[in-house]
Amino acid sequence: MTAAPTPRPGGARPSVPVTLDGTDVLAHEGETILALARRVGVPIPTLCQLDGLSVYGGCRLCSVEVAGEHRLPLACATEVVPEMEVRTTSPTLANHRRRIVALLFAEGSHVCAACVASGACELQDLASENGVDHISYEMTFPRTPVDASHPKFILDRDRCVLCTRCVRVCDEIEGAHVWDIAQRGNQAHLIAGMDQPWGEVSSCTWCGKCVAVCPTGALAWQGTAPGELHADPGLIAFLTDARDGTWDDRAGGNERRDDEEVAP
Amino acid sequence: MGAQIDLDAVRDGELGARSRRTHRALVCSSTGCLSAGAAGVRAALKADVEAAEQSETIQIVPTGCRGICSRGPLVQVEPRGEDPTLYQHVDTDGAHAIARDHLLGEGVTADVEVVAPNLPFLEGQVKVVLANAGRIDPERLEDSVAAGGYRALHTAITSMTPEQVLDQIDRSGLRGRGGAGYPTGRKWKLLAEAPGTDKVVVANGDEGDPGAFMDRTIMESDPHRVLEGLAIAGYATGAERGFLFLRAEYPLAIERLERAIRAAKRGRLLGKGIFGTDVTFNLEVRVGAGAFVCGEETALLASIEGRRGTPTLRPPYPTERGLWGQPTMINNVETLANIPPIINRGPEWFRSLGTEESPGTKVFALAGSLTTTGLIEVPMGISLRTIVEDMGEGVPGGRSFKAAQTGGPSGGCIPERFLDTPVDYEHLRALGSMMGSGGLVVIDDSVSMPEFARFYMEFCRDESCGKCVPCRVGTVELHALLDRICQGTGRQRDLRHLESLCRTVQATSLCGLGQSAPNPVVSTLEHFRSEYEALLTDVPAATTRGGS
Amino acid sequence: MTDTTEPGVHGRRLRVATAWLGGCSGCHMSFLDLDESLFDLADRADIVFGPLADIKVFPADVDLTLVEGSVTNSDNQELAAAIRANTTVVVSFGDCAVTGNITSLRNGLGDPSGMLERVYVEHPDLTGQLPTDVVPTLLPQALPLHDVIDVDVYLPGCPPSAARIKAALFALLDAIESGQDVQSVMATRAPDDIRFGN
Structure with missing residues (x-):
C-alpha cells in the first residue's frame, strides 16, 4: 500500500497525520475516512454512499474501528482528526459486513440470474467481496408489484435495498424530488410522487439519474434483459464537480488534469 | 394576552376560596381512572352536591393521577380540618354513597372500599415530580399556582x-x-x-x-x-x-x-x-x-x-x-x-435524595405480575426487592418471582439473585439492563423467557424506522429466529445465529432503537439460557451452561 | 478398475456423487464443461450417483456430493435426506441450492395450488386435471438446501463457471484426502470464486 500524498485541486497538500490499518498516511483537513481510504487505495465496502450526494448512513457497511471509540464510526461520515488510528478490516468487522449483506439478500428478491443488473450490481459485488456464499437467515421472498407505468423506466421494489440514492439524487441534483420512502421498518418502500404510479408523476423529468445511481436492478430502463443494465453511479460526482468547477478524474473516461483548461 | 398575574395574589385567592369549603372531593381524572369510569363518578358526585344545593361548600375537583391505577377510579374526600379518606374502585353507586354519607352526611361511607393510609405502595414513595399529581386540578392555573x-x-x-x-x-x-x-x-x-x-x-x-x-x-x-x-x-x-x-x-x-x-x-x-x-x-x-x-x-x-x-x-x-x-x-x-x-x-x-451518582427520585410504571401495580416515585438507589416485594406486595396467585424487566424494549431482565441491586443508572447497566424511561415489568414463573424476548423483538421490528439495514432487517430475522425457537422447531445453529446477529445489530445500528433492540434477547440468554436450549430440537442431553 | 495405489480415504478411491433437485441442470452442464479436467476427476474418484450415472438409489459411504437445485417437492426432500445420511461433505451446488434462486420466485405467490390449477386445469393439455400419482407433491415453498439439511460447503453461481467448480472441487478432494477441515479450506477462496448469478 502506497500513500503518496496527492494534491487536491487547488494545490493544498494533505497534512493531517492518520494511521490507516497500521500505515501512516496524510489526510486532507476535513477529509472523511472513506475519501482518504479511497485516495490511498484501501477498499472499504459501501452501498448507500455516493460521491456527489449527501451522506445518508443507512447501509452501515463502511463501519470501521477507530482507536478510543466505543462504537464503530462510519467511514463515509467521519472526518479524520490528527493522530486518528483507523482499522478498516478486522475479523469482527468482516463478520458484521457479511451479516449485513446477507440481511439484504434475505430481505429482497435478489435473484441475480433473472436480474437486469447482474454483472453490474453493487450488491452482487458486495457478496463476492465479503465472502457471502449463502444466506443463513430466513428468506423473505417478497412479491411487490412492479411499477412499469413510466414510458422509459421500470421499478422493481423487490430489488430495492432502500439506500435512497435515487431519493437523494432526484432531490439534491435534479431538484424534482419524485422519490421518497413511505411506511417504516420492514414495510418501508420507495414511492413515486404522492404514492402514485411513476408514470403519472408529473414532476418526473425523465432525466434517468435515479436509474444511473441505483446500485441494484430496482430501477432500470424499460426493455432491459437480464444482465444488460449498466448503472452509471459516477455520473453524479461528475455532475456535481462540474457544477462546482472541480472536474474529477472519472474512471473510464472524461479524465482531465487540473492544469488542463476547462471548456466553458 | 392578559395582564401579568401576581403569583401571591392568585395563591392567596385560591387558598382563601378553599378555606370557605367544608369538603373537597378529589376525583382522579387521568387516563387510567377515566378509562375505568371516573367521568361518571365525577358527574354523580356533582349531581348529588348540586341537588343538595351544596355547590358553594363542597368542591368536586378533577385531579391528575395518584399512582395506584389498579384500584381506580379513586376519590379522595378531604373534610376541612380532618384526615382525608381515599376510596378505591368507585363506581356511580359508590359515588352516590360517598356523596350521601361523607360529603353530605356524617362521615366515611361503609359502602365503598377505602385504601389503607399505610399501604406500602404509598408509604415507600418520595414525591418530587409527582408532588402535585392527584392533588391539584391540572386544568386550572390557579390550582397549580396555589401549590x-x-x-x-x-x-x-x-x-x-x-x-x-x-x-x-x-x-x-x-x-x-x-x-x-x-x-x-x-x-x-x-x-x-x-x-x-x-x-x-x-x-x-x-x-x-x-x-x-x-x-x-x-x-x-x-x-x-x-x-x-x-x-x-x-x-x-x-x-x-x-x-x-x-x-x-x-x-x-x-x-x-x-x-x-x-x-x-x-x-x-x-x-x-x-x-x-x-x-x-x-x-x-x-x-x-x-x-x-x-x-x-x-x-x-x-x-x-x-x-x-x-x-x-x-x-x-x-x-x-x-x-x-x-x-x-x-x-x-x-x-x-x-x-x-x-x-x-x-x-x-x-442531592439529599437518591445516591451520590444518581441524585433525586425516579418515577416507575410498575406492571406485570404484582399484587399492586401503578405509578411510583422512589428515591434512586432503592433496591428492586423493596419495590417488588414491599411496594408491589410481591407476586400474586401463588406464583413466584422470576425476573424484573427494566428499560422496556431497550432494557434487560434482572433475575431473582440480583434483586438487592440498588436502582440507579450504573447498577442497572452493569446488569445488562438499563434505567430506561421507567418501565418496570415483573415476570412470574409462568412466563417463558424466549417468548418474552420475542414479544419485545416484535415490538422493535414493528417500530424500526427502516433507515439502517441492521435494524430494519436484523429485527425481522431475530424475530424469525426467536419464533422458530419458541415454536419448538429451532436448532442449535439458530441459537448461534441469534447470538451473532444480536452482536451485529447492537454494534452497527444507527440509533439507540436498533443498538438496544437485542438487549432483551441478550439478557434473557445470559440469565435463562437453559430455557432456550430446552426448546431446541437438537439439544444435547446434558446442558449445564447458564440456567436460572 | 479400482487402483488402490491412488490416494484416497479408508483405503479406497474417493466416492463422489452429484444430485439434481429443483433446478434446470445448468449446473450439471457447467460441470460437464470441466472438459479434460473430468479425466483428472476420473483418475481420483468414482462417480457413484447422479444424472451422469444411471444408478437409482443413493449409495452409502459417499465422500462428496454436489447437490444442484432447491428443495421444491417431496422427492427432493427424500433425496436430500438420503444424501445427508450417506455423505461426508455435502456441497450446495449453484444458486438454486444455495438461495432458491429462480425456483424460489414462486414463493412470493404463496400456496402453489393456485399455480398448479392455472397450469394444469385452466390452461389444460389434453387431460385438464391436476397430476396425482406420478408427479411428486410440490412443497409450499422452494427452499434452499441448507433449510432442509445441513450443508458443509456453498458453491454459488448460476451456474458456477467450470473454472470455479474446478477450483472448489479439487481443493475439496485434496482436503478430504488429507483430513483437513473443508470449511476452513473454502474460507480462503478468492472473491472471484464466490459469486451469485453469472
Whole structure:
C-alpha cells in the first residue's frame, strides 16, 4: 500500500497525520475516512454512499474501528482528526459486513440470474467481496408489484435495498424530488410522487439519474434483459464537480488534469 | 394576552376560596381512572352536591393521577380540618354513597372500599415530580399556582442570572430521566455555550415503551410544572423558543398542555416580557404520529420540522445543529419536572435524595405480575426487592418471582439473585439492563423467557424506522429466529445465529432503537439460557451452561 | 478398475456423487464443461450417483456430493435426506441450492395450488386435471438446501463457471484426502470464486 500524498485541486497538500490499518498516511483537513481510504487505495465496502450526494448512513457497511471509540464510526461520515488510528478490516468487522449483506439478500428478491443488473450490481459485488456464499437467515421472498407505468423506466421494489440514492439524487441534483420512502421498518418502500404510479408523476423529468445511481436492478430502463443494465453511479460526482468547477478524474473516461483548461 | 398575574395574589385567592369549603372531593381524572369510569363518578358526585344545593361548600375537583391505577377510579374526600379518606374502585353507586354519607352526611361511607393510609405502595414513595399529581386540578392555573407553581420561574428570572441557574442545575447532579442518564447541567451548558441567537429547547414527551406512562402522568397531572421547567431551561440557556413534543396517542395530555400554555400566556408566565422583565419564551405543542423511534432525539427533531421521523447521524449533535439548523436541546419531561423544585429548594436538598451518582427520585410504571401495580416515585438507589416485594406486595396467585424487566424494549431482565441491586443508572447497566424511561415489568414463573424476548423483538421490528439495514432487517430475522425457537422447531445453529446477529445489530445500528433492540434477547440468554436450549430440537442431553 | 495405489480415504478411491433437485441442470452442464479436467476427476474418484450415472438409489459411504437445485417437492426432500445420511461433505451446488434462486420466485405467490390449477386445469393439455400419482407433491415453498439439511460447503453461481467448480472441487478432494477441515479450506477462496448469478 502506497500513500503518496496527492494534491487536491487547488494545490493544498494533505497534512493531517492518520494511521490507516497500521500505515501512516496524510489526510486532507476535513477529509472523511472513506475519501482518504479511497485516495490511498484501501477498499472499504459501501452501498448507500455516493460521491456527489449527501451522506445518508443507512447501509452501515463502511463501519470501521477507530482507536478510543466505543462504537464503530462510519467511514463515509467521519472526518479524520490528527493522530486518528483507523482499522478498516478486522475479523469482527468482516463478520458484521457479511451479516449485513446477507440481511439484504434475505430481505429482497435478489435473484441475480433473472436480474437486469447482474454483472453490474453493487450488491452482487458486495457478496463476492465479503465472502457471502449463502444466506443463513430466513428468506423473505417478497412479491411487490412492479411499477412499469413510466414510458422509459421500470421499478422493481423487490430489488430495492432502500439506500435512497435515487431519493437523494432526484432531490439534491435534479431538484424534482419524485422519490421518497413511505411506511417504516420492514414495510418501508420507495414511492413515486404522492404514492402514485411513476408514470403519472408529473414532476418526473425523465432525466434517468435515479436509474444511473441505483446500485441494484430496482430501477432500470424499460426493455432491459437480464444482465444488460449498466448503472452509471459516477455520473453524479461528475455532475456535481462540474457544477462546482472541480472536474474529477472519472474512471473510464472524461479524465482531465487540473492544469488542463476547462471548456466553458 | 392578559395582564401579568401576581403569583401571591392568585395563591392567596385560591387558598382563601378553599378555606370557605367544608369538603373537597378529589376525583382522579387521568387516563387510567377515566378509562375505568371516573367521568361518571365525577358527574354523580356533582349531581348529588348540586341537588343538595351544596355547590358553594363542597368542591368536586378533577385531579391528575395518584399512582395506584389498579384500584381506580379513586376519590379522595378531604373534610376541612380532618384526615382525608381515599376510596378505591368507585363506581356511580359508590359515588352516590360517598356523596350521601361523607360529603353530605356524617362521615366515611361503609359502602365503598377505602385504601389503607399505610399501604406500602404509598408509604415507600418520595414525591418530587409527582408532588402535585392527584392533588391539584391540572386544568386550572390557579390550582397549580396555589401549590407553588411558577415560583421557581419567578425566582430564576427576577433574582438569578442564567449562569446561576445553570450552576444550580449542574450542582444538583440531575441526570436525564429519558434513560441514558446524561448530566442535565452539562447538556444545558452545551446549549448555553453554543453560538447562535435562535436557540430552541424541546421537551421530549414521546413516551413509547410498552406499559410505561410516567411522562403521560406528569403531563396530565401537572402540566404547568413541565411548562415551568422548560421555561427555566430556556432562560438558563438563552433559548426563546420551546416545543413540547408528544405522541398523538396522548390526547388528554395534549389537551391539558395546550390549555396550560394558553393560561400561562394569558397570565404572562410565557410569551414576551415574563414577570415584567425582557425575558421572552414562546412555547408550542407538537404532536407526533406515534412512531416509537421519534423518542430518539434526531428523529424527534425531524418530526417537529414536519419531515419523516427517522434518525440522522450524530455529529452534528442537536446542540450544534438542531431544529432548522439552530442549536437545540432536548430534555425528557420528567427531567424538566425536576427543575422547579431544584430551583425552589436548592441543589443540596436535591442531592439529599437518591445516591451520590444518581441524585433525586425516579418515577416507575410498575406492571406485570404484582399484587399492586401503578405509578411510583422512589428515591434512586432503592433496591428492586423493596419495590417488588414491599411496594408491589410481591407476586400474586401463588406464583413466584422470576425476573424484573427494566428499560422496556431497550432494557434487560434482572433475575431473582440480583434483586438487592440498588436502582440507579450504573447498577442497572452493569446488569445488562438499563434505567430506561421507567418501565418496570415483573415476570412470574409462568412466563417463558424466549417468548418474552420475542414479544419485545416484535415490538422493535414493528417500530424500526427502516433507515439502517441492521435494524430494519436484523429485527425481522431475530424475530424469525426467536419464533422458530419458541415454536419448538429451532436448532442449535439458530441459537448461534441469534447470538451473532444480536452482536451485529447492537454494534452497527444507527440509533439507540436498533443498538438496544437485542438487549432483551441478550439478557434473557445470559440469565435463562437453559430455557432456550430446552426448546431446541437438537439439544444435547446434558446442558449445564447458564440456567436460572 | 479400482487402483488402490491412488490416494484416497479408508483405503479406497474417493466416492463422489452429484444430485439434481429443483433446478434446470445448468449446473450439471457447467460441470460437464470441466472438459479434460473430468479425466483428472476420473483418475481420483468414482462417480457413484447422479444424472451422469444411471444408478437409482443413493449409495452409502459417499465422500462428496454436489447437490444442484432447491428443495421444491417431496422427492427432493427424500433425496436430500438420503444424501445427508450417506455423505461426508455435502456441497450446495449453484444458486438454486444455495438461495432458491429462480425456483424460489414462486414463493412470493404463496400456496402453489393456485399455480398448479392455472397450469394444469385452466390452461389444460389434453387431460385438464391436476397430476396425482406420478408427479411428486410440490412443497409450499422452494427452499434452499441448507433449510432442509445441513450443508458443509456453498458453491454459488448460476451456474458456477467450470473454472470455479474446478477450483472448489479439487481443493475439496485434496482436503478430504488429507483430513483437513473443508470449511476452513473454502474460507480462503478468492472473491472471484464466490459469486451469485453469472
